Amino acid sequence: MFGAAIGTGMAAKAAERGGADFLLALSAGRFRSMGAPSAACMLALRDANRLVMEFGRAELLPNTSLPVFFGASSFADGSIEKLVDQIAEAGFHGVANFPSCVFLDGQYREYLEESGFGFDREIALLRAARTRGLLTLAYVHSLAETRRAVASQLDIINLDFGWNMGGVVGVESSFGLEDATSLAKSFVSAVRAVDGQARCVIEGGPIVTPEQMDQVCRAAKADGYVGGSTIDRVPLESAIEMATAAFKTIGTLRRQVDSLERKLTRKVALDALIGFSESIERAREQVAHAMEIDLPVLIVGESGTGRREVAKAIHEARIPWGRWLISGECKADASHDMELDLFGCVGGAFPGVENRRTGLLDLARGSSLVLDDVAMLDIAVQRQLLQAVQAGCFWPRGSKEVIPLDVRFIGITRFDPNAESDTRRLDLTFSQWLGAIRIELPPLRERLEDLPMLSEAVLRGVAKGGKKKLNSSAYRVLLSYPWQGNLGELRSVLQTAAVRARSSIITDRDLLYLLESRHTKSTDRQDFPSEREWILDGLKRNRFRRAETALFLRLSRKTLYNKMQRYELLGEIPSRHPPERWDEKISRERHNRVVLPVFTHPPI
Numbered sequence: 187m188f189g190a191a192i193g194t195g196m197a198a199k200a201a202e203r204g205g206a207d208f209l210l211a212l213s214a215g216r217f218r219s220m221g222a223p224s225a226a227c228m229l230a231l232r233d234a235n236r237l238v239m240e241f242g243r244a245e246l247l248p249n250t251s252l253p254v255f256f257g258a259s260s261f262a263d264g265s266i267e268k269l270v271d272q273i274a275e276a277g278f279h280g281v282a283n284f285p286s287c288v289f290l291d292g293q294y295r296e297y298l299e300e301s302g303f304g305f306d307r308e309i310a311l312l313r314a315a316r317t318r319g320l321l322t323l324a325y326v327h328s329l330a331e332t333r334r335a336v337a338s339q340l341d342i343i344n345l346d347f348g349w350n351m352g353g354v355v356g357v358e359s360s361f362g363l364e365d366a367t368s369l370a371k372s373f374v375s376a377v378r379a380v381d382g383q384a385r386c387v388i389e390g391g392p393i394v395t396p397e398q399m400d401q402v403c404r405a406a407k408a409d410g411y412v413g414g415s416t417i418d419r420v421p422l423e424s425a426i427e428m429a430t431a432a433f434k435t436i437g438t439l440r441r442q443v444d445s446l447e448r449k450l451t452r453k454v455a456l457d458a459l460i461g462f463s464e465s466i467e468r469a470r471e472q473v474a475h476a477m478e479i480d481l482p483v484l485i486v487g488e489s490g491t492g493r494r495e496v497a498k499a500i501h502e503a504r505i506p507w508g509r510w511l512i513s514g515e516c517k518a519d520a521s522h523d524m525e526l527d528l529f530g531c532v533g534g535a536f537p538g539v540e541n542r543r544t545g546l547l548d549l550a551r552g553s554s555l556v557l558d559d560v561a562m563l564d565i566a567v568q569r570q571l572l573q574a575v576q577a578g579c580f581w582p583r584g585s586k587e588v589i590p591l592d593v594r595f596i597g598i599t600r601f602d603p604n605a606e607s608d609t610r611r612l613d614l615t616f617s618q619w620l621g622a623i624r625i626e627l628p629p630l631r632e633r634l635e636d637l638p639m640l641s642e643a644v645l646r647g648v649a650k651g652g653k654k655k656l657n658s659s660a661y662r663v664l665l666s667y668p669w670q671g672n673l674g675e676l677r678s679v680l681q682t683a684a685v686r687a688r689s690s691i692i693t694d695r696d697l698l699y700l701l702e703s704r705h706t707k708s709t710d711r712q713d714f715p716s717e718r719e720w721i722l723d724g725l726k727r728n729r730f731r732r733a734e735t736a737l738f739l740r741l742s743r744k745t746l747y748n749k750m751q752r753y754e755l756l757g758e759i760p761s762r763h764p765p766e767r768w769d770e771k772i773s774r775e776r777h778n779r780v781v782l783p784v785f786t787h788p789p790i
Contacts, residue, residue, distance in 0.1 A: 191210040192210070193214070193215025195249040198252075211242035211256055212227070254280070309335065322341045394415075457673065509552055536584070663701065
């Protein structure tokens with residue numbers, strides 16, 4: 187059996203839901219709910235019986251169907267029989283001798299016994315309760331008290347080991363579980379030897395967890411346990427402390443997160459990083475990481491994805507104000523000139539170089555150096571840069587002067603230097619001097635879900651207050667266009683459409699002519715370093731559909747297939763592709779003279 191010694195109606199409800207068999211209305215429980223230790227019940231702070239009667243009748247009896255024992259104090263002068271009658275008339279089911287002199291020792295205990303207010307008076311109280319038809323529970327602390335309680339034929343004998351340890355106001359004692367187990371065995375044996383019907387329960391002392399209770403009860407073969415501090419004060423202290431700390435921590439963390447989000451928003455508030463797609467969220471995280479530390483950065487993305495915008499933002503986030511961002515274009519066909527551009531040289535060191543040339547590494551000292559089209563950088567120059575990075579210094583060509591290297595490298599490339607299919611893979615030394623932080627800016631065609639947000643941002647910049655807006659048909663046109671120029675092309679199209687639109691609403695009519703004329707020019711090969719790259723770009727723009735790619739590149743399907751086979755591009759085709767694209771829609775519209783094409787993408 188399990189008894190709960192409590193002091194509030196809330197605790198009574200919780201104990202009943204938890205499976206308690208009976209409740210004890212004790213003044214100690216009420217003092218615990220006030221924030222005082224259980225031992226406060228032994229002091230003359232309140233009229234104990236009046237205190238228990240008030241909260242017991244008002245809070246416990248109306249809120250539980252369990253038997254409730256009244257913790258009656260026999261220290262007060264007056265008729266015991268009258269007190270028992272009041273307890274029975276109030277509706278209590280039983281009586282317990284609490285507070286009890288069993289918690290006292292020494293001269294004070296002797297004085298109580300000699301004056302008639304000791305353990306004998308408590309036994310008389312319990313006998314009167316039994317005579318009145320009430321249940322009885324006797325608090326005992328020694329074998330002598332146990333034998334006297336059993337001889338009175340009381341219902342429950344409760345061996346109390348003393349005030350509970352643990353918690354904030356728990357007592358400290360050398361009385362351990364082994365001592366409690368040994369005493370409990372003697373206690374149960376003494377009860378069983380006199381009255382086999384009496385129930386033996388234990389309480390207090392070192393028992394503060396269910397596991398400890400089970401250990402002692404099993405060893406002593408006791409019938410149950412009474413919990414006081416262990417079921418209200420100790421868990422309540424811990425629960426309130428943890429809950430309060432959690433709410434406090436959550437509030438603090440929320441403020442920190444808000445601060446970080448505001449900081450992050452300020453740092454990466456770039457048009458190139460607007461959107462909620464998974465790829466652009468990953469790019470934002472990479473940019474934010476690059477803004478926090480001073481490591482070399484590699485920005486990979488197609489033309490028009492905002493690579494230089496991102497590079498400038500990274501530079502401004504870490505480099506002191508007033509330091510210019512230095513930029514240099516890497517040239518594949520002039521490695522010697524690129525070496526001089528980077529490292530510089532003295533006058534007369536090379537034929538045709540009469541004056542001293544200051545290198546980019548010197549110009550960018552204490553700042554950032556952006557290497558545009560870094561994938562085109564000659565391997566030999568890469569290795570020289572790696573040597574300079576490892577040494578922390580460099581020297582202009584033809585000079586013995588050593589210059590400290592204090593540059594943050596930011597590389598920009600449209601080629602993936604790690605891709606197996608890319609013919610422009612950089613040397614292995616590349617990863618040792620550049621690319622500690624890698625930022626991948628996805629093309630617009632691969633994150634069309636971001637297009638509405640990007641469009642709104644562009645239009646806000648065109649007309650202050652955001653007066654220009656797109657209707658649903660215009661959005662459908664934008665969603666079906668391949669966007670080979672990415673964000674740069676989108677910005678140009680929307681700016682032109684906003685100027686040409688006769689009203690504040692931009693419709694599909696305002697966009698179709700602009701996009702069709704741009705699409706016709708998109709198949710030119712002049713911007714591609716090789717035919718393979720031209721074909722691969724066309725495949726990517728048309729999601730690897732051969733029919734659409736052939737139409738896009740103005741090739742026959744057979745010619746396209748042969749070129750794909752020659753350049754080993756057949757393995758690049760993914761297994762699944764999205765539906766119909768721009769070319770077929772524009773072609774169908776041109777022949778059928780339909781104002782609005784049928785689009786597969788839903789309106790935003």
